[in-house]
Amino acid sequence: MKELLLGNEAIARGAWEAGVKFAAGYPGTPSTEILETLAKKYPEIDAQWSANEKVAFEEGMGAAIGGLRVLVTMKMVGLNVAADAFMVFPYSGTNGGFVVISADDPGMHSSQNEQDNRYLALMAKVPVLEPSDAQECKDFIKLGMEISEQFSVPVMVRTTTRLAHHKGLVEMGERVEAPQREFVPDPRRFSVPIYRTLLRPGVEKRLEALRAYAEITPINRIEWGVTSQGAGDPSSTARRPVGFVTCSIAYQYVREVMPEASVFRLGLTHPLPQRALQAFCAAHETVYVVEEGEPFIEEAMKAMGITNLVGKRLFGVIGEYSPERIARAIGVSVPEKPDYSQEITLLPRPPMFCVGCGHRTVFDTLRQLKVTVAGDIGCYTMGALPPYEASHTTFCMGASIGTAFGLERAGHRRTVAIIGDSTFVHAGIPSLIDAVYNGSSLTLIILDNATTGMTGQQPHPAAGTTLRGKPAPKLDLEGLVRAAGVKQVQVVDTWQRRDVVRAIREAVSYEGPAVVIAQGPCMRLPEMKLSERGEKPYFVDEAVCTKCDACFKVWCPAITRTAQGFPVIDALECTACTVCAQVCPADAIGPMGGGCP
Amino acid sequence: MTVTNLIFAGVGGQGVLLIAELTARAAVAARFDVKQTEVHGVSQRGGSVESHVRFGPTVYSPLVIPGQGDVVVGLEKLEGLRYAHFVNLERGVLLVNDHEIIPGSVAKAAERYPHNTIEFLRQKGLNVIALPASTCARDLGDGRIANMIMLGAMSVLAPQVPKEVWLATLNERVPPKYRELNLRAFEIGRRLVKDEGGQTRAEVAAAASHF
Numbered sequence: 001m002k003e004l005l006l007g008n009e010a011i012a013r014g015a016w017e018a019g020v021k022f023a024a025g026y027p028g029t030p031s032t033e034i035l036e037t038l039a040k041k042y043p044e045i046d047a048q049w050s051a052n053e054k055v056a057f058e059e060g061m062g063a064a065i066g067g068l069r070v071l072v073t074m075k076m077v078g079l080n081v082a083a084d085a086f087m088v089f090p091y092s093g094t095n096g097g098f099v100v101i102s103a104d105d106p107g108m109h110s111s112q113n114e115q116d117n118r119y120l121a122l123m124a125k126v127p128v129l130e131p132s133d134a135q136e137c138k139d140f141i142k143l144g145m146e147i148s149e150q151f152s153v154p155v156m157v158r159t160t161t162r163l164a165h166h167k168g169l170v171e172m173g174e175r176v177e178a179p180q181r182e183f184v185p186d187p188r189r190f191s192v193p194i195y196r197t198l199l200r201p202g203v204e205k206r207l208e209a210l211r212a213y214a215e216i217t218p219i220n221r222i223e224w225g226v227t228s229q230g231a232g233d234p235s236s237t238a239r240r241p242v243g244f245v246t247c248s249i250a251y252q253y254v255r256e257v258m259p260e261a262s263v264f265r266l267g268l269t270h271p272l273p274q275r276a277l278q279a280f281c282a283a284h285e286t287v288y289v290v291e292e293g294e295p296f297i298e299e300a301m302k303a304m305g306i307t308n309l310v311g312k313r314l315f316g317v318i319g320e321y322s323p324e325r326i327a328r329a330i331g332v333s334v335p336e337k338p339d340y341s342q343e344i345t346l347l348p349r350p351p352m353f354c355v356g357c358g359h360r361t362v363f364d365t366l367r368q369l370k371v372t373v374a375g376d377i378g379c380y381t382m383g384a385l386p387p388y389e390a391s392h393t394t395f396c397m398g399a400s401i402g403t404a405f406g407l408e409r410a411g412h413r414r415t416v417a418i419i420g421d422s423t424f425v426h427a428g429i430p431s432l433i434d435a436v437y438n439g440s441s442l443t444l445i446i447l448d449n450a451t452t453g454m455t456g457q458q459p460h461p462a463a464g465t466t467l468r469g470k471p472a473p474k475l476d477l478e479g480l481v482r483a484a485g486v487k488q489v490q491v492v493d494t495w496q497r498r499d500v501v502r503a504i505r506e507a508v509s510y511e512g513p514a515v516v517i518a519q520g521p522c523m524r525l526p527e528m529k530l531s532e533r534g535e536k537p538y539f540v541d542e543a544v545c546t547k548c549d550a551c552f553k554v555w556c557p558a559i560t561r562t563a564q565g566f567p568v569i570d571a572l573e574c575t576a577c578t579v580c581a582q583v584c585p586a587d588a589i590g591p592m593g594g595g596c597p
Numbered sequence: 598m599t600v601t602n603l604i605f606a607g608v609g610g611q612g613v614l615l616i617a618e619l620t621a622r623a624a625v626a627a628r629f630d631v632k633q634t635e636v637h638g639v640s641q642r643g644g645s646v647e648s649h650v651r652f653g654p655t656v657y658s659p660l661v662i663p664g665q666g667d668v669v670v671g672l673e674k675l676e677g678l679r680y681a682h683f684v685n686l687e688r689g690v691l692l693v694n695d696h697e698i699i700p701g702s703v704a705k706a707a708e709r710y711p712h713n714t715i716e717f718l719r720q721k722g723l724n725v726i727a728l729p730a731s732t733c734a735r736d737l738g739d740g741r742i743a744n745m746i747m748l749g750a751m752s753v754l755a756p757q758v759p760k761e762v763w764l765a766t767l768n769e770r771v772p773p774k775y776r777e778l779n780l781r782a783f784e785i786g787r788r789l790v791k792d793e794g795g796q797t798r799a800e801v802a803a804a805a806s807h808f
Binding site: 002004006109162165166167168169249252253255256259322323324327334335336337338340343344345346347348349350351352353354379382385386387555557560572 | 608609618621622625630631632633634635636642643644645656657658659660662663664665675676678679681682685686699700701702703704706709710711713714717721739740741
């Protein structure tokens with residue numbers, strides 16, 4: 001039976017069918033739905049959110065050494081965090097099957113950089129599988145587990161945004177339990193770093209074996225095209241004009257625009273099948289290498305001595321590929337794209353804080369204080385946009401505190417770091433400890449919305465629940481920052497505007513490190529629905545309203561203007577956060593009573 | 598038989614992904630090969646949202662090539678304009694909800710908003726069908742149901758999926774609590790597109806006055 005599955009749902013299904021028993025990760029677009037699907041649909045798998053990707057990887061590593069089949073998931077920058085473990089694990093190799101998902105984001109739909117993680121796999125000497133549709137997302141997890149156990153190696157399955165977030169039909173299979181393998185303690189293999197020199201040659205030997213495997217695996221396949229002489233004949237000695245080497249979702253784009261071309265579809269992109277690629281290229285006048293991201297395959301093929309290649313020079317390195325881009329690059333006719341930009345204003349529509357979002361009061365305060373703010377990764381990157389423009393740097397997970405510290409050292413007085421609760425747990429804690437230790441006076445604002453907001457509300461250690469929604473010990477953020485040595489700590493309700501302003505003002509003027517924890521759950525959490533909270537939406541009483549426009553300065557998307565110039569609150573959108581009522585000098589805004597206002 | 602190319606566009610929160618998913622499910626039920634794309638993450642926070650749905654005997658790319666869209670559904674005018682270049686100029690349609698949502702975090706957005714989008718695109722030779730879906734949705738008692746009205750209209754313009762398959766898909770996928778309202782909205786959309794909003798719009802408004 002076939003089902004329509006998201007690439008990420010297919011990966012989860014593949015893990016289930018392959019007998020995976022433990023799965024861990026940290027949320028990150030475009031990988032998040034894998035663990036969410038496991039939690040929702042597959043109780044046989046012990047699936048969890050971990051504090052960060054390094055922790056998830058290490059927990060997975062332990063479970064695999066312990067003999068289980070393991071899936072670890074993360075977005076591409078997550079593997080940077082886990083790289084320490086990722087680089088060393090191949091030395092000992094694994095016991096049970098171990099697959100790590102690296103979800104790359106060409107085009108940076110939801111990322112701070114473009115990064116082709118196949119190079120990390122190259123560095124770690126780890127095989128890379130690249131599925132090209134939802135079906136293969138499932139199949140390659142099962143295959144990855146087999147390769148992992150056969151070669152005793154962690155396996156990377158690299159997805160990209162379009163693959164992870166497209167839906168396609170998938171043939172469903174059954175779960176096959178994988179018996180737990182025995183863990184035999186072996187100091188030479190697992191425990192003593194000095195013995196790693198003895199393991200080093202084995203890493204090369206394994207890679208050699210994987211190279212041989214790459215030549216024979218059916219996931220590296222040639223689809224001979226139709227030539228002017230008729231159907232393709234692989235035994236023909238005449239060179240064909242054009243062939244394609246491609247992988248991942250780009251394979252679909254090549255098929256779309258060149259349905260009759262010869263295509264070498266690579267499912268295993270590291271290590272590459274050198275002999276097969278050389279033979280394919282020898283059979284064609286010109287070979288196009290079509291791969292999203294960096295010229296990973298192309299450069300490796302050049303190093304094999306293949307010269308009749310065209311790749312990045314034509315298709316480009318930057319951004320996401322599309323069938324249109326491939327067609328234009330190779331000269332396949334596609335409709336001209338009309339450009340209306342000179343004749344009509346195509347206004348951008350960047351994302352913005354949700355109705356009732358608790359971050360607004362904080363950014364409004366920072367805007368007015370005119371302080372230097374180092375931001376972090378989360379919804380609150382939007383604090384850099386109008387109308388707030390109150391976040392001046394964003395780099396990577398947890399960087400706010402270190403950056404604020406550095407700006408302070410560079411002479412900027414009153415620096416503020418702003419970080420979400422999930423990001424603080426992920427990578428902010430050592431930085432805060434360091435800032436206190438090295439005598440900083442920075443202010444840290446922790447936006448504690450009890451969830452990982454941007455990726456779609458995943459719980460974390462300071463949220464008090466697990467991936468499966470079970471209660472868990474809740475990390476005490478206030479206790480933690482006090483234990484780090486911060487004396488000036490204030491916890492405020494993020495929707496109490498005056499309290500937020502006062503707390504941040506005091507923190508900024510405090511001599512020494514200061515922390516403000518602005519608490520208020522993300523409005524997208526199910527328990528924050530008005531009906532769940534038993535509250536009523538707010539409304540503007542036009543009989544009282546003076547049209548002073550103070551409420552518009554809350555920048556709430558639910559507040560618009562009537563034809564008569566009065567503010568009006570969309571009752572379906574209003575979250576009863578009360579901030580507009582707090583700023584109204586005329587007391588014209590309040591909760592709806594029994595009937596309509 | 599060729600592949601049908603559909604684009605759904607709108608503002609985060611309008612239910613773009615829901616109607617795209619329903620379309621993909623209906624196409625599966627009609628025994629087509631189907632691919633659909635989505636966007637996740639921060640772009641959904643009131644930003645521009647798009648989803649491509651392609652179905653036919655065999656579908657390779659999940660992405661539609663600009664200029665090859667059979668129907669581009671815009672749940673909002675500016676978003677219809679943003680994806681108008683996907684419309685196939687020979688046989689394609691831009692089906693747009695005659696409704697404006699001013700971008701929140703853009704300077705002077707209200708003054709700069711392209712109110713003349715529909716007339717402009719018609720002048721450029723696009724087949725534009727504009728429907729008062731949000732107005733009808735409010736008359737039905739819930740402005741959020743505009744997406745289902747537009748889905749109903751789209752179902753007429755992409756007739757490869759039979760009506761009974763659509764209804765079966767909606768019955769299966771929409772929770773019982775919302776089913777009646779959704780089916781009603783879907784049916785109104787089908788009628789609206791046939792009379793371009795004239796008669797049906799008047800009927801819905803008349804019925805609304807009885808609430």
